[in-house]
Amino acid sequence: MTASSPLRFAHTVTERFLRYVAIDTQSDPASPTCPSTEKQKDLGRLLASELRAMGLFDAHLDEHGYVYATIQANSEKQVPVICFCSHMDTSPDCTGANVKPQIVKNYGGGDIVLPADPSQVIRASEHPALAEQIGHDIITTDGTTLLGADNKAGIAEIMDAAQFLIQNPQIKHGTIKILFTPDEEIGRGVDKVDLKKLGADFAYTIDGETAGNIEDETFSADGVTITVEGVSTHPGFAKGKMEHAIKIAAAIVDRLPKTTCSPETTDGRQGFLHPIGITGALETTTLGFIVRDFTEAGLKEKEALLEKIVKEVMLDFPRSTYRLEIKQQYRNMKQVIDRHPEIVDNAIEAIRRAGLSPVRTSIRGGTDGSRLSFMGLPCPNIFAGEHAFHSRLEWVSVQDMEKAVQTIVHLATIWEERA
């Protein structure tokens, strides 16, 4: 398929999206089960049955809440098996029950006031991406819930692309796998995925923000725990003896860089050191940190800085001791994805054929794709069009979702062309 023979796409992604956001799939970090909430299976069952109705007869929801399906190859070539993946759960940060979507047709610019709670306003000044949406149809909530475009936009786009490929057998493609996961928002999205059963060579999550973006880099992440052992005495008889673990910990936090190296002072490709918890008493106090950077060297540098601060503070408390433990959390997926440059090259070409300007960018966080990449399934992230996610101001545009459908279809054909 080239730009000179445009495909005739249907406008069905929106009705799918509206059907999926009506189902509450909020995940719960306090739950020990998988999926963390049983209601995620309500959406999983619907998706599996819709996929079977399309003719994907192996489509099923497994006991852990994952949906798997296969679009059979219609090409004679040896095409790598590609998987498209999205997550079914929504964020625990904002309610996802009784979502009532509103469509602002032919957006003309300016602020969007949400009808059920006029204090909720999507302000053009705070959401610069709105400026790109003039003339588009924007889906918002009524102001009382999140929307769930993160990541039901991705699900609707994959479903719509699957339907399109099945209805247009003249479009050649290899075997395509579909995977919908639970519990991504609580960091457990790939805990129970069966990669052997999936059988894919490469994958794409469809869970990015701005139309045209492809993200092939995530943070690398460590956790650091510092345990301070002070010297405890009765406070009435403490002069010259007591060394207070809480005060030592406070001194460490106070010496962290104030104008750099924190989430509130960095963006783009800068990493940070970030305290996430402090518990303790006079004798023992524990400090938890997360460390983020795009490179291994950057992580090491920040961890060395933290230890230097701790050592300096401890000089004032000669009879106290500390323990510093570093735990690896996840790594920048670029290390894996760069071994197969065709994964991103093909996506960039697909985005271009969908009529967008591709933007290759990085994520200041981790994704299911970063974990999948290190589990052996290289997996960058393609835009789904979702904006202001995890909030009542969440929105997505109909036209961006349609561009994502086109990108997925083109991507399937490009892998076949280049095989």
Ligand SMILES: [Zn+2]
């Ligand atoms: Zn997401």
